[in-house]
Amino acid sequence: MQTYRVYKHERYSRRRRKRKTTLTVFLLVLVIALVGVAAFVIFKPGSSVNNLKVSGITDSAVNLKWDKTENADSYCVFWKTSDTDYKKAKNIKQNSYNLTKLSQTTEYEICACAVFDTSEGGKSESKSIYTVASKPKVTQAETKEEGSVKIKWNKNSKAKYYTVQYKSSSDSAFSDKNSQKIKQSSDPTATIKKLTPGGSYDVRVRAVTYHNEKKVNGMWCTLGVTAFKKQRAIDPNKPMVALTFDDGPSNGTANERILNVLEKYGAKATFFMIGNRALEHPDNVKRKAQLGMELGNHSWDHTRYGEQVTASDIKRCSDAIFSITGQYPTAFRPPGGMVTDAIKSECQSENMPLYLWDVDTEDWSTRDASTTYSKAVDEVSDGDIILMHEIYDSTADAIEKIVPQLIKKGFQIVTCSELIEAKTGEKPQPGELYYNG
Numbered sequence: 001m002q003t004y005r006v007y008k009h010e011r012y013s014r015r016r017r018k019r020k021t022t023l024t025v026f027l028l029v030l031v032i033a034l035v036g037v038a039a040f041v042i043f044k045p046g047s048s049v050n051n052l053k054v055s056g057i058t059d060s061a062v063n064l065k066w067d068k069t070e071n072a073d074s075y076c077v078f079w080k081t082s083d084t085d086y087k088k089a090k091n092i093k094q095n096s097y098n099l100t101k102l103s104q105t106t107e108y109e110i111c112a113c114a115v116f117d118t119s120e121g122g123k124s125e126s127k128s129i130y131t132v133a134s135k136p137k138v139t140q141a142e143t144k145e146e147g148s149v150k151i152k153w154n155k156n157s158k159a160k161y162y163t164v165q166y167k168s169s170s171d172s173a174f175s176d177k178n179s180q181k182i183k184q185s186s187d188p189t190a191t192i193k194k195l196t197p198g199g200s201y202d203v204r205v206r207a208v209t210y211h212n213e214k215k216v217n218g219m220w221c222t223l224g225v226t227a228f229k230k231q232r233a234i235d236p237n238k239p240m241v242a243l244t245f246d247d248g249p250s251n252g253t254a255n256e257r258i259l260n261v262l263e264k265y266g267a268k269a270t271f272f273m274i275g276n277r278a279l280e281h282p283d284n285v286k287r288k289a290q291l292g293m294e295l296g297n298h299s300w301d302h303t304r305y306g307e308q309v310t311a312s313d314i315k316r317c318s319d320a321i322f323s324i325t326g327q328y329p330t331a332f333r334p335p336g337g338m339v340t341d342a343i344k345s346e347c348q349s350e351n352m353p354l355y356l357w358d359v360d361t362e363d364w365s366t367r368d369a370s371t372t373y374s375k376a377v378d379e380v381s382d383g384d385i386i387l388m389h390e391i392y393d394s395t396a397d398a399i400e401k402i403v404p405q406l407i408k409k410g411f412q413i414v415t416c417s418e419l420i421e422a423k424t425g426e427k428p429q430p431g432e433l434y435y436n437g
């Protein structure tokens, strides 16, 4: 009896335990199911970003594109280097992104994810990219060798070596046959020889780095340059005159016609150009450099005069001319002829003397070729600087007669720098103002 009872009690207790276990399992399954549903609602599993593609890798940017994710409200992009934590760009509406502000020659891990309401879905497979070397900063260096160009650039410490290529400005594309490899050094320099003296060329330089034993070409920096040509001989004992042309280049044919005349007679003049116009007519500016004309600065846009002229008005014009020809202007003329101490000091720091004039043809106001001609030819004397403008057809008409006539009268037609050097025996001084020789 006793035994039976015990047995019965044990059986009863076992059944109860079994029921308890079933309940626990049931609750557990319920919790898991609820969590699963919640997770599905919140994270929408399976909605990860697919097919992340990278393209257009530069020294600082990369284009990203991925397949659209259904129902995504927006996307975000993550990226990191081996030494940094993930950075994140949010609220990207399209399925593409231009990731910028990266560092050169650096490996990045990049991935994208979709965003639903405010929660993030699955991440894409991460992509690894390597940014290329930045453009070297290239300048033309001085050379004394006829028909050569020397350039130098800032060392890129990541470079294994550099590639330098050149072409004539009139050729459309660079070719590998005019290519040289320059060793890494603290002061990288390349000399290109056997060019046409005074010829106009384009040179480009890039740094080459290695990543995972693979060669990676950096960004090209391209520069217009002029092959060195010895200065022509000017006789300081013979009369000379400096023709100067302001306000160009411009549309129309006047400026090219003026260059045609100067070229025909082997005459050199000084062109005080406006920076933004130079950028609009780079071929004209290149031609001036090629013909050995003196490149002058006449401010960025000729909208400010006297006290209003800023250092940047002057600097921007110099940079524009340099970007086209590889030469900084060697002369400055202020807009309206208004000189201030601030202008002088900026010219001094940019290595430019200032030139006004002592013969004004008033070609801009008369627009009459015969008046321009008689002012330039009848009023001129040895050492004068003559003011004209390269943008008027009447001036081009006049110059066709002025140049041969001045030569006939025995004048050498020279640039402002040549005039001052020949007349004073020394190079014109940066920041100094000249009216004549």
Ligand code: ZN
Pocket: 246, 247, 298, 302, 335, 336
């Ligand atoms: Zn002007």
